[in-house]
Amino acid sequence: MAKQRLWAIRPIHPGEILREDVLPALGRPKAEIARLLGISRQTLYDILNEKQPITAAMALRIGKLCGDGPEIWLNLQKRYDLKIAERELGDALDAIPRLEAA
Template sequence: MTAHHSIRAVHPGEVLREDVLPAVKLSKAAIARALGISRQHLYDILNERQPVSAEMAVRFGKLLGNGPRLWINLQRNYDLAVAESRVDVSGIPTLEAETD
């Protein structure tokens, strides 16, 4: 089975920056306050310099009403896509279980 890389991995910060926050009529400072985080931490996520941790996923999920799983799954999918593009596995064999 081959992996399809036609869909670009999207950092959750991009989703927040491009789609979610423009629809929310609050300043970034007000959002950071509501989340209980510093403005810098929010900016680092929005600018894709920091990942969305499990704790941040819980915060975003509560604030935005869509639950933490969306945010943690976006981060996981992004991290996996980045790793698959960077890690050379050509020298690693694939083991197969022996059958009797």
């Protein structure tokens, strides 16, 4: 029986969600968003272009700005990272046995 992998669904970087859903809903220029977050425009663009991850500090900033808390942003990043890592490990991960406690 084939194992179902986490990467069966396309991994979604939290920057994509910010770019496609959150920022358009806020209706503010990206430069203003960066200023309100206390980060450079380049840092914001790197996140939106999926070149940088959402760190704990960034999750706190975005969570405060959006009012949804940092956990959602950290969980999105964690899920993305796990899917990418599982894809990269592929068969090597399958070769690792599962040990049971005696």
